[in-house]
Amino acid sequence: MYGLAFRPSIVAATTKGHEALMKRELIKHVLESEDFGATVTVAGWVRTRRDSKGGFSFLELNDGSSFDGLQVIAEGSLPNYESEVQRLHIGAAVTATGELVESPGAGQRVELRALELMVHGLADPEDYPLQKKRISYERLRELAHLRPRTNTFGAVARVRNALAASTHRFFQERDFLYLHTPIITGSDAEGAGDMFRVTTLDPAVPPRTDQNDVDYAQDFFGRPTFLTVSGQLEAEAYASALSNVYTFGPTFRSENSNTRRHLAEFWMIEPEMAFADNGDNADLAEEYLRYLFRRLLDEHSRDLEFFNQWVDQGLLERLSSIADHDFERITYGEAVEVLGNAETDFEFPVNWGNDLQSEHERYLTETVFGRPVIVTDYPFDIKAFYMRRNEDGKTVAALDVLLPGVGEIIGGSQREERFDVLLESIGEKGLDVADYWWYLDLRRFGSVPHAGFGLGFERLVQFATGMQNIRDVIAFPRTPNNAEF
RNA sequence: UCCGGGGUAGCUCAAUUGGCAGAGCGCCGGACUGUUAAUCCGUAGGUUGUGAGUUCGAGUCUCACCCCCGGAGCCA
Structure with missing residues (x-):
C-alpha cells in the first residue's frame, strides 16, 4: 500500500545510497583502525547528538557490531546540516562517509569527520520511547522490538550469540554430532513438565468419539501431539548409533511459572554420550561450562566489563574463578548431611528422600562452597524413570549442576540401559509401557551405557551477563500472559 | 497456582489524618568556542490500571477485575 511510486524522493535516496551501503564498514572494525586519513563509510543508529558551541555537532553512531559507538563529527558546512543533521535524535538511522581521524577530544581514540551524511530514517523524539537515560527493564520488556538498540540488550545479544557459537565449537571440537530433534512430538509422557498441545482441530467444535471424548484420530497427525519438552529420548536413539550427539533447540513448557528463572519457550542444549557413565557426564558438564566462560572472557571483555560495572559488580571475578577452578562434587546423601549440620534455619526441613529446595541449593553453592556444585546420586523416588539405578537400589545416577545466583x-543422568530394570522403573512410575516401545527397543538391540544432560541456555546467558531476569536474556520472551511481538 | 509488593506526566518517582496532583529526566525554545549521561535559564506536558461503591469531597478508604515485579512450587 505504501507504493514507492508515490514517493520519488525515497527512491532517489535509496538508489543513491546503494553504493555507499555496499562498502560500508562495521564500526567494530573502524574503532580498531589505524588508517588515519582514509575515507570510511559507516552506517548505524544515532545514540546521541551533542551540538558544539562552534556550530557543528557530535553524533554517536552505533551499529550493534560492538559495544562502543563511533563519534561522527558533522560540520555546520554539510549541505543538509540545518535541514537534517539538526533534526537527528536518538534512534535515527544514518550513513556517514568521511575522513577517519585521531580524535582531539578525550574519551575516544578515533572519530569520523563526515563529508557526507545521509539520513535514512528520522526518529521523532516526541514519540520514540528510548531516551538517553536509564530505562527500567520492565519498561523495556514492553518495548522488546526496540530494546536491542540499548547498551544492555545489545550486549546481551552479543554475549548470547558468543555462547551459542562457543557451544557448537566446543562440541564440534570433540566430535559430537549436532542433531535436530523434532519440535512436534507424539509422546505426551516425556515426564519433564506440562506440554503445549499441537492441533488443527477446531477448538470450538472438535470431532467427538462415541464416548464424547475429543477424537484425535481426526487430528492432523492422527493422534495427540505436543510441543517438545526435551529432545533427550530422540537424542538417545542417535547416540545409540553415532556415539556422541548434542541438540540445541527450542523447548516448550506450559507450566504457569512466574519466576525470573522460567520461560514457556526456552532453548536447551542436550548432549548425549554413548559408552559413558555419570562420571563422564559430570566431566563433560564441567569442561563445557568452563570452556564457555574462558572463551567469553577472552573474546567479549568489553561487553562483560559493561555488565560488571552496571549490572553485577562481581561478574568478572566470578566468571574467571569458575573458568580457573574445579567444580565441587558431592552426592545427594552428602549434601543432605551438610545441610543437616548447617547453622542456618531453613524454611523446609532437610530429610533424605526429599528433593533439595531452592534455598538448600543456594546454600550449598553460595554459602558452603562458593562455587559451582555438581550434586549426584539422587533418590530414585524423586527422579525420572529413565535414570540409571545405582547398586544400592535407592538412588539413581543423576546429576544437577548448581551455579551461584x-x-x-x-x-542430567546416566540412562538406564538395562531392559528389565527400565521396564520395572516405567511400571513403578505408573507410566504406560506401550508409549515407550521404541525407547525400550534401544535396550533390546545393542544397548550400551550412556549418559547426557540438559542445559538451560537462557540460564547460562543470565549467569554470564549477571542479568537478574531470564526475560531479559532472550529476544522476545514467552511467559504466562505474554506472547506479544 | 500460592504469598508479598506495586500501577500517578513520554520515562523514574513524590503527594502528611480523605482537602488546590508535584519534582527530576527527556522533548521544545534560549544561552554557552571539541562535546562525552554536557551544563545553565525557560515553556509545554495529567481520564492517578479498569469498573463499581462510601463520602460534602477519593491518588488516598471498601469490593471486584486486569496487568507488572519479587519470593515459593514446577524445572532448565
Whole structure:
C-alpha cells in the first residue's frame, strides 16, 4: 500500500545510497583502525547528538557490531546540516562517509569527520520511547522490538550469540554430532513438565468419539501431539548409533511459572554420550561450562566489563574463578548431611528422600562452597524413570549442576540401559509401557551405557551477563500472559 | 497456582489524618568556542490500571477485575 511510486524522493535516496551501503564498514572494525586519513563509510543508529558551541555537532553512531559507538563529527558546512543533521535524535538511522581521524577530544581514540551524511530514517523524539537515560527493564520488556538498540540488550545479544557459537565449537571440537530433534512430538509422557498441545482441530467444535471424548484420530497427525519438552529420548536413539550427539533447540513448557528463572519457550542444549557413565557426564558438564566462560572472557571483555560495572559488580571475578577452578562434587546423601549440620534455619526441613529446595541449593553453592556444585546420586523416588539405578537400589545416577545466583543450570543422568530394570522403573512410575516401545527397543538391540544432560541456555546467558531476569536474556520472551511481538 | 509488593506526566518517582496532583529526566525554545549521561535559564506536558461503591469531597478508604515485579512450587 505504501507504493514507492508515490514517493520519488525515497527512491532517489535509496538508489543513491546503494553504493555507499555496499562498502560500508562495521564500526567494530573502524574503532580498531589505524588508517588515519582514509575515507570510511559507516552506517548505524544515532545514540546521541551533542551540538558544539562552534556550530557543528557530535553524533554517536552505533551499529550493534560492538559495544562502543563511533563519534561522527558533522560540520555546520554539510549541505543538509540545518535541514537534517539538526533534526537527528536518538534512534535515527544514518550513513556517514568521511575522513577517519585521531580524535582531539578525550574519551575516544578515533572519530569520523563526515563529508557526507545521509539520513535514512528520522526518529521523532516526541514519540520514540528510548531516551538517553536509564530505562527500567520492565519498561523495556514492553518495548522488546526496540530494546536491542540499548547498551544492555545489545550486549546481551552479543554475549548470547558468543555462547551459542562457543557451544557448537566446543562440541564440534570433540566430535559430537549436532542433531535436530523434532519440535512436534507424539509422546505426551516425556515426564519433564506440562506440554503445549499441537492441533488443527477446531477448538470450538472438535470431532467427538462415541464416548464424547475429543477424537484425535481426526487430528492432523492422527493422534495427540505436543510441543517438545526435551529432545533427550530422540537424542538417545542417535547416540545409540553415532556415539556422541548434542541438540540445541527450542523447548516448550506450559507450566504457569512466574519466576525470573522460567520461560514457556526456552532453548536447551542436550548432549548425549554413548559408552559413558555419570562420571563422564559430570566431566563433560564441567569442561563445557568452563570452556564457555574462558572463551567469553577472552573474546567479549568489553561487553562483560559493561555488565560488571552496571549490572553485577562481581561478574568478572566470578566468571574467571569458575573458568580457573574445579567444580565441587558431592552426592545427594552428602549434601543432605551438610545441610543437616548447617547453622542456618531453613524454611523446609532437610530429610533424605526429599528433593533439595531452592534455598538448600543456594546454600550449598553460595554459602558452603562458593562455587559451582555438581550434586549426584539422587533418590530414585524423586527422579525420572529413565535414570540409571545405582547398586544400592535407592538412588539413581543423576546429576544437577548448581551455579551461584541462578541455581540449577544443568540436570542430567546416566540412562538406564538395562531392559528389565527400565521396564520395572516405567511400571513403578505408573507410566504406560506401550508409549515407550521404541525407547525400550534401544535396550533390546545393542544397548550400551550412556549418559547426557540438559542445559538451560537462557540460564547460562543470565549467569554470564549477571542479568537478574531470564526475560531479559532472550529476544522476545514467552511467559504466562505474554506472547506479544 | 500460592504469598508479598506495586500501577500517578513520554520515562523514574513524590503527594502528611480523605482537602488546590508535584519534582527530576527527556522533548521544545534560549544561552554557552571539541562535546562525552554536557551544563545553565525557560515553556509545554495529567481520564492517578479498569469498573463499581462510601463520602460534602477519593491518588488516598471498601469490593471486584486486569496487568507488572519479587519470593515459593514446577524445572532448565
